[in-house]
Amino acid sequence: MDAAIACRGLTKRYGSVVALDGLDLEVPPRVIFGFLGPNGAGKTTTMKILAGLLAPTAGVACVGGIEVSPHDPGSRRRVGYLPEEPSFYGWMTAREYLLFAAGLLGMAGREAARRADELLDLVDLRQASGRRIGGFSRGMRQRLGIAQALVGRPAVLLLDEPSSALDPLGRRDVLGLIERLAGETTVFMSTHILADVERLCQEVAIVARGRLVAQAGQNELRHRYAAPIFEIETAAPAPALLERLRGEPWVARVDQEANVLRITARDEQRARRELPQIIAALGEQLLRYQQAQPTLEDVFVRLVEA
Amino acid sequence: MAIVVLLRKELLEQWRARRLLVLGVAFLFFGLLSPVTAKLTPELIKLAGASAPGLVIQIPPPSVADAVAQYIKNLSQILPLVVLLATMGSVAGEVERGTLPMVLAKPVGRGTVLAAKYLGLAAALLIAQLLGALAAYYYTQVLFGGLELGAFVAMNLAAGLYLLVILSLTFLASTLVRSTVAAGALAFGFWVLLLIVSSLPRVGQHTPPALLAWAAQLGTGQPNGSHWGALWASVALIAVCLIAAWLHFRQEEL
Numbered sequence: 001m002d003a004a005i006a007c008r009g010l011t012k013r014y015g016s017v018v019a020l021d022g023l024d025l026e027v028p029p030r031v032i033f034g035f036l037g038p039n040g041a042g043k044t045t046t047m048k049i050l051a052g053l054l055a056p057t058a059g060v061a062c063v064g065g066i067e068v069s070p071h072d073p074g075s076r077r078r079v080g081y082l083p084e085e086p087s088f089y090g091w092m093t094a095r096e097y098l099l100f101a102a103g104l105l106g107m108a109g110r111e112a113a114r115r116a117d118e119l120l121d122l123v124d125l126r127q128a129s130g131r132r133i134g135g136f137s138r139g140m141r142q143r144l145g146i147a148q149a150l151v152g153r154p155a156v157l158l159l160d161e162p163s164s165a166l167d168p169l170g171r172r173d174v175l176g177l178i179e180r181l182a183g184e185t186t187v188f189m190s191t192h193i194l195a196d197v198e199r200l201c202q203e204v205a206i207v208a209r210g211r212l213v214a215q216a217g218q219n220e221l222r223h224r225y226a227a228p229i230f231e232i233e234t235a236a237p238a239p240a241l242l243e244r245l246r247g248e249p250w251v252a253r254v255d256q257e258a259n260v261l262r263i264t265a266r267d268e269q270r271a272r273r274e275l276p277q278i279i280a281a282l283g284e285q286l287l288r289y290q291q292a293q294p295t296l297e298d299v300f301v302r303l304v305e306a
Numbered sequence: 307m308a309i310v311v312l313l314r315k316e317l318l319e320q321w322r323a324r325r326l327l328v329l330g331v332a333f334l335f336f337g338l339l340s341p342v343t344a345k346l347t348p349e350l351i352k353l354a355g356a357s358a359p360g361l362v363i364q365i366p367p368p369s370v371a372d373a374v375a376q377y378i379k380n381l382s383q384i385l386p387l388v389v390l391l392a393t394m395g396s397v398a399g400e401v402e403r404g405t406l407p408m409v410l411a412k413p414v415g416r417g418t419v420l421a422a423k424y425l426g427l428a429a430a431l432l433i434a435q436l437l438g439a440l441a442a443y444y445y446t447q448v449l450f451g452g453l454e455l456g457a458f459v460a461m462n463l464a465a466g467l468y469l470l471v472i473l474s475l476t477f478l479a480s481t482l483v484r485s486t487v488a489a490g491a492l493a494f495g496f497w498v499l500l501l502i503v504s505s506l507p508r509v510g511q512h513t514p515p516a517l518l519a520w521a522a523q524l525g526t527g528q529p530n531g532s533h534w535g536a537l538w539a540s541v542a543l544i545a546v547c548l549i550a551a552w553l554h555f556r557q558e559e560l
Contacts, residue, residue: 054559080411086408087403103314104413
């Protein structure tokens with residue numbers, strides 16, 4: 001089966017600034033795909049190229065096997081796009097905007113009205129459908145943004161940081177909505193909120209400095225890239241232990257939070273052997289010692305900092 | 307058809323954002339004011355003269371030609387500025403507010419989006435000028451009489467073409483820059499440049515502002531010489547503005 005999204009050698013330069021540097025990426029169909037990266041990594045640029053708003057300097061971006069281009073309107077038929085900060089015509093009502101979007105996709109009359117109403121129900125805006133968008137909260141606008149992107153039943157839904165600017169309730173609603181889309185369409189979601197990715201995404205790609213750093217399923221990514229991590233909790237702060245560990249060659253980094261030390265090891269075997277000995281030698285009162293499950297954040301930090 | 311959907315949106319926006327209202331009221335106001343000003347100006351001057359003993363002011367009685375001259379003056383000075391201010395944000399305003407990406411991510415061409423915008427603005431201008439012209443015609447007939455309808459229509463067509471030139475220059479400016487204020491400043495610059503070129507000897511009579519002199523002659527039923535050069539120059543300038551706007555907008559990175 002064709003990849004839902006395929007980017008090959010995707011490059012975008014703005015003068016001397018390289019936003020994308022030969023990005024290669026393949027997204028399988030009907031998954032919720034997390035597109036991760038620090039600010040300035042090229043996520044939004046990739047999104048805009050896939051949405052047909054920007055032309056790449058080099059390389060190709062395909063959706064459903066068709067190359068997307070700003071100069072070929074037909075190539076955008078299979079794509080739904082929600083920008084990072086969706087802006088609407090504030091003088092329109094939510095229903096009018098969806099009918100407008102449906103009209104641009106060639107729907108009219110009852111078909112457009114039925115689709116608008118379906119989507120208003122889906123995003124829980126039926127009650128507010130007759131209100132002007134200018135008075136909507138940020139969360140409502142985000143949900144309407146998802147609805148307008150879904151009007152044409154796109155094969156690929158591009159969501160650029162869909163939950164970044166929302167309060168906890170707005171975020172809960174939007175994430176719940178994205179969860180409900182699983183299996184219906186391919187959701188390609190850029191974000192830097194790793195908790196959202198852990199909750200929603202089956203597969204993840206990490207980009208840094210305009211290049212793909214890693215791509216895999218969430219669990220595979222953790223196993224493949226996470227360094228072993230050990231957590232130690234002591235009865236009182238242990239500055240001597242902290243200093244000693246930071247000097248050990250098998251320790252990559254130590255993070256301290258109150259009485260808990262989180263040790264990222266370079267050599268798992270040595271860590272298992274030597275860590276208990278060091279704690280005992282320094283006479284620290286140990287409350288907890290465990291080898292922790294690496295989180296997506298551990299993988300992210302390690303890959304992006306590399 | 308995407309252009310019909312977009313044009314409907316443009317017209318609805320003109321209505322709800324009160325742009326049509328502003329244009330309509332401005333044209334209506336100056337349409338009414340022109341014959342009234344022509345009629346009352348001599349009276350006002352006489353009143354001013356009365357306060358200075360010994361000063362005798364002799365003014366010929368106002369005629370329909372004065373009403374037409376006043377109407378053309380408003381169409382050439384104040385109303386182009388109103389058109390500029392009302393339309394300068396047509397594209398730049400949308401870029402500024404960020405409303406275009408979700409529209410352009412749909413399967414519609416950028417040329418279609420621009421065409422709908424321009425047609426919407428031209429329609430608003432047409433409606434506004436029609437209102438102003440009707441008001442001016444009616445009051446001129448009431449106050450002076452003797453205004454020939456055919457001549458008045460011809461005059462409005464010539465003046466309307468000039469306003470369409472101003473609209474096209476503003477539209478181009480709005481496409482070239484990313485803020486409404488900058489678009490307004492650039493459009494004003496284009497207008498001033500046009501007026502400077504029109505004041506040059508020999509060249510001036512073949513520029514769009516010469517349409518206004520022609521319009522005045524048509525309105526009084528005294529055409530004096532051929533102004534086809536100005537007409538074709540206006541049509542060409544409108545075409546250049548629209549093509550340049552499209553060439554720039556199709557490459558615009560949003």
